[in-house]
Amino acid sequence: MTHQNKTHQPGTGRREEKPRFTAPHSDSVCAILRQKHRAMGIMPAQSLMMLVEGNKEHVAILKSLNITPIERHQKIMNGEADYLLIACSDARVLRMDSEGDELVGMQIRVAGNVIPTSGPSFDEIKQAAGRVKKDGVIIIQAHSHCGAVKEKVKWDGVGRWDTGSDPLNALLTEISGDTPQENALGQLVKAKQEFEVHTGTMLYNWDETTEAVRILHNGVSAIIEILCSKWNLTHLRANEDGRLSEKLAVQKPHAIVVGSNDLPYSVATITRAEQNDVFCTTGSEGGLDDFDEASVLYAVEHLGVRHISFIAPGHITDDQKLNQLFDKWEQDLRSMTVGGEPKIANMIDSKELAISNLRYDLSTGCLTPLQLK
Numbered sequence: 001m002t003h004q005n006k007t008h009q010p011g012t013g014r015r016e017e018k019p020r021f022t023a024p025h026s027d028s029v030c031a032i033l034r035q036k037h038r039a040m041g042i043m044p045a046q047s048l049m050m051l052v053e054g055n056k057e058h059v060a061i062l063k064s065l066n067i068t069p070i071e072r073h074q075k076i077m078n079g080e081a082d083y084l085l086i087a088c089s090d091a092r093v094l095r096m097d098s099e100g101d102e103l104v105g106m107q108i109r110v111a112g113n114v115i116p117t118s119g120p121s122f123d124e125i126k127q128a129a130g131r132v133k134k135d136g137v138i139i140i141q142a143h144s145h146c147g148a149v150k151e152k153v154k155w156d157g158v159g160r161w162d163t164g165s166d167p168l169n170a171l172l173t174e175i176s177g178d179t180p181q182e183n184a185l186g187q188l189v190k191a192k193q194e195f196e197v198h199t200g201t202m203l204y205n206w207d208e209t210t211e212a213v214r215i216l217h218n219g220v221s222a223i224i225e226i227l228c229s230k231w232n233l234t235h236l237r238a239n240e241d242g243r244l245s246e247k248l249a250v251q252k253p254h255a256i257v258v259g260s261n262d263l264p265y266s267v268a269t270i271t272r273a274e275q276n277d278v279f280c281t282t283g284s285e286g287g288l289d290d291f292d293e294a295s296v297l298y299a300v301e302h303l304g305v306r307h308i309s310f311i312a313p314g315h316i317t318d319d320q321k322l323n324q325l326f327d328k329w330e331q332d333l334r335s336m337t338v339g340g341e342p343k344i345a346n347m348i349d350s351k352e353l354a355i356s357n358l359r360y361d362l363s364t365g366c367l368t369p370l371q372l373k
């Protein structure tokens with residue numbers, strides 16, 4: 001059996017094999033706020049409430065399964081993670097993990113799912129790659145309608161003029177080709193040069209009616225097959241009549257969530273976010289790298305997001321150390337300039353942009369807001 005271009009079909013034949021995701025009850029706080037956000041937008045305090053309310057479901061599921069995230073986190077810290085997923089920040093790209101997964105993975109989210117060739121963004125990916133076990137895998141996950149790839153094609157069209165932001169220039173330079181598929185394969189070439197771990201790419205696709213997730217390149221691994229078999233495709237089945245494409249035509253997240261790169265579950269699983277809820281980037285204990293900053297800038301400027309939420313590494317429980325890290329992440333954003341102006345800092349100071357700090361409890365999965373400013 002060949003693994004090339006293997007497709008996973010959301011057809012009726014697979015329906016019974018998949019555990020179905022139970023969506024929050026339609027009158028839950030989350031669902032009401034989601035509806036309001038999509039109709040008219042919500043305030044940062046309500047956006048924070050959505051994250052915290054969604055997290056209650058994550059905690060309840062962990063409890064019902066008798067799972068504590070601490071064991072998964074220890075595996076990651078010991079270099080025994082099964083996979084590292086590098087995916088686009090796009091809010092329409094949903095989680096691929098769930099609480100009960102046997103496999104332990106990490107996620108790095110960055111606009112355009114790029115692998116940089118050098119600099120702090122490369123160091124962050126390298127550190128995370130070092131936590132993947134020897135027979136694990138790094139997966140680059142592209143997606144249909146990637147705004148970052150479209151932006152790069154436009155940028156090429158105008159002769160790659162200075163965007164006014166060095167990190168944004170650098171990020172666009174790393175995007176490869178003119179389509180999400182070409183970009184994924186371009187990033188794969190870089191990953192293969194840099195990392196000894198097996199690598200593969202996937203395309204997350206909400207366009208076609210016959211497939212949801214396609215493996216673009218898989219020279220290696222049964223593990224990608226296993227991951228696909230664990231992928232919850234329930235939401236993609238709505239595409240059988242084309243409604244999903246219509247629903248996701250415009251990206252409209254209510255929050256940018258900067259999650260630590262050692263979190264044992266994806267941000268979307270921790271907050272039970274649905275498609276188009278959260279735009280994700282990944283911070284490390286070293287700070288926010290230039291591509292995280294470029295991703296945040298994109299979401300603030302182009303998507304109009306007005307709330308940034310930081311989720312710190314779970315193992316830092318000391319309040320003083322936590323606050324130092326949150327301050328570092330905020331300072332990194334504040335130091336960003338666009339055309340010489342400290343755009344993000346100005347927006348934070350004028351209260352146009354709110355920041356919240358959250359602690360993830362590794363014993364319970366509980367997300368506690370420490371501050372909203």
Ligand SMILES: [Zn+2]
Nearest residue numbers: 088090146147
């Ligand atoms: Zn994208």
